[in-house]
Amino acid sequence: MTDPSVLYNITGELGNIPEGLDLVVGLTGFTDAGGAVGQIGDYILDNLSNRVIAEFDADELLDYRARRPIIYFDQDHLSDYQPPALRLYLVQDELNQPFLFLNGFEPDFRWEGFAASVVELIGRLSVKTTTSVHAIPMPVPHTRPIRVTVSGNRLELIDALSVWKPHTQVPANAMHLVEFRLQELGHPVAGFALLVPHYLADTEFPLAALASLESISAATGLIFPTDKLREEGRVFLTKIEEQVGTNGDLEKLVGTLEERHDAYMQGASMKSPLTDEDGELPSADEIAEELEKFLAIKRHGDNDQGSPLGL
Template sequence: MGDLEFAERPQLNRTILIAAFSGWSDASESATRAVEYLAREYGARKFAWIDSEDFFDFTSLRPTVAMRGGRGRVINWPTNEFLYASAQESGRDLLFLSGVEPHLHWRKFASLFVEVAEAAQVELVITLGGLLDAVPHTRPARVIATATSETLGEGFEQVHLPASRYEGPTGIISVVLDLMTRKGVPCVSLWGRAPHYLQVKPNPQVTLALLRQLQTFLPVPLNLQGLGKASDEFLSGLGRALEGQQQIVEHIKQLEEKYDRETPGELSVPQTPSETQALISDLEQFLRQRHGEGDGESNRG
């Protein structure tokens, strides 16, 4: 078995590749959840995958074991699977990757990503990410949008996005985008801003914001009603959980004032880690209600 495997080689045209990776660039699972939502809505089919053996430290990200009916125990490994969906009426096809950021051999991994993109006739790459930021959940979630080139190709002549000015530690997204750009493929990066005091997974509010921004590039309309309802219920439940939590309510008011003053693309400066942790601890009851903590630890092995 090689590092890259194809189950089939579909004939795709003018393809848009949309990718997200769990881990460092996926705060509140907002980005990977968005790609998974897209794949379900468009009825995407798996056609290729990158084998995990050479790219992960399995003592850091352990495989899981599960019971599968008559098949007995099955080991599930970290996966990076490519799915495709044809949008024939638009003349464009879609390619999705909701994967896991690898631990090792990033340049090799990125070259396999490019190999799939070239085989699928990809003309535009869009990566989704999520970051923790000093923003309030009581305002619409904002998305930072950047591009690697001034023009994004046919059909997107009216879309003009700034280049990223970020400097500092980076993730596999930047490595992939750099290599695709060197291949002459325009790339867009969308980052949803998640409240730093609310490190809950998932956060449908941020996922919804990413998908709304992404609709600019989609060849056919996307139904977001179900996700919109989930976001409303999430915010309603959070509002109830915060009743009487005076410290965090005051902090949110300060974030609202900052939010109202800034321009949409700006990043705020979160509080210190110790202050953030104190705020997070005030939400422990809310988190237990959402995740069912306290039900007892499952047996391992």
């Protein structure tokens, strides 16, 4: 078997890193509803003290043609190439508690090698727990708190926080494989899947980022500065309510989602907060159709601030 360490390079001194730190993982790629993972990556690295200690080899792991890097065209020449990165950081939270943060692109290639590399780093650094977050679009209302589905072997988190426990096949992401391998080894691991309103999936939804950080805090005890995100979330919701409140069809749609959500959370006999009385999932098109129509009309009168839905 190929040496797992060939997929990454150590860029910092490992000898002074304390043992028993928590590892937090946020990878962008297959799905990132509400921009949750992208936002927390920027938020953590912009607001907390950090340094890179390892970097994965993008040429081995990334399909550049599927996710093309950005380069700046400056009138008559190319400049400021932004290569994709997948890095392991040593970070300090708001109370100066250290933790490890694996952030960047989700690998396209060599998943088994990537999983083996992460498992090796976890053992090499004597990681205490591993917590990952990602976000998926679901037919849930924006007027209710963002809920989560929790996987892994930390039963206390699953019992306390996981509101939807389906028996189903799902498209895997790279961290699912890492989580599966860690479960086999008995390493404490939790994966949070945030259930983000489908009609907000293609924009940066601040409350999705906030829910991600709160999930990480619940799993690790880490403390994050969230005042800015909370204020951005309040402003965002105000704009959404202004738009929804002027269209009766949209109000009806959101009201239906609220009823299904609340019935499920109150322990009604429904199988899922995402289904109707017949157990059918409303399609993505049904959820977003009225919103798209309304915003297409309203776009003509938008001010310079644009739509908070990013449409």
